[in-house]
Amino acid sequence: MYTLKTNGHFDAAHFLKGYAGKCANLHGHHWTVTVEIQGETLRTDEQHRGMLVDFGDLKADLKAVCDSFDHRLIYEDGSLSEAALKVLTEEGFSGRAIPVRPTAENLAKRFCDEMAAKGYDVRRVEVYETPNNMAAYEPDQKNERDH
Numbered sequence: 001m002y003t004l005k006t007n008g009h010f011d012a013a014h015f016l017k018g019y020a021g022k023c024a025n026l027h028g029h030h031w032t033v034t035v036e037i038q039g040e041t042l043r044t045d046e047q048h049r050g051m052l053v054d055f056g057d058l059k060a061d062l063k064a065v066c067d068s069f070d071h072r073l074i075y076e077d078g079s080l081s082e083a084a085l086k087v088l089t090e091e092g093f094s095g096r097a098i099p100v101r102p103t104a105e106n107l108a109k110r111f112c113d114e115m116a117a118k119g120y121d122v123r124r125v126e127v128y129e130t131p132n133n134m135a136a137y138e139p140d141q142k143n144e145r146d147h
């Protein structure tokens with residue numbers, strides 16, 4: 001099994017609705033995301049010979065997902081009133097609603113799902129909210145799923 005790892009980053013605000021503590025308030029992070037993919041077979045075409053995936057392609061695909069969150073307010077569906085959403089829109093602020101609370105854990109799963117949707121066999125995703133705080137998500141491994 002071969003594995004490749006790359007990372008991306010984005011800056012975004014979030015808040016944890018219902019959290020008893022400072023993280024309930026709107027605040028921002030420089031988020032760092034590490035994605036590890038896997039595969040058994042290396043490419044044989046001249047351009048990609050000996051590669052599982054071109055790092056450039058992997059990095060570009062991860063960047064596209066990061067960019068969809070970059071400089072946005074990430075919020076859980078239903079966690080902001082219609083009035084608040086209207087004001088944010090009128091002010092020209094960009095939000096990114098997700099169906100789950102925007103914790104590092106949920107974002108790790110989200111990145112895993114979005115990279116899998118791009119065709120990658122994802123082994124592990126790590127999301128760093130801060131240099132010290134990281135959550136990881138590892139999907140069930142294919143060979144375990146197949147047996």
Ligand SMILES: Nc1nc2c(c(=O)[nH]1)N=C([C@H](O)[C@H](O)COP(=O)(O)OP(=O)(O)OP(=O)(O)O)CN2
Nearest residue numbers: 016022023027029102103104105129130132133135
């Ligand atoms: N398991 C999780 N716990 C927490 C999450 C999370 O996503 N998963 N998120 C938060 C908050 O978003 C918060 O930003 C993190 O705050 P904190 O742990 O206080 O981190 P700091 O580095 O900002 O801490 P300082 O010591 O104040 O520098 C909370 N928990």
Ligand SMILES: [Zn+2]
Nearest residue numbers: 023027029129
């Ligand atoms: Zn936070």
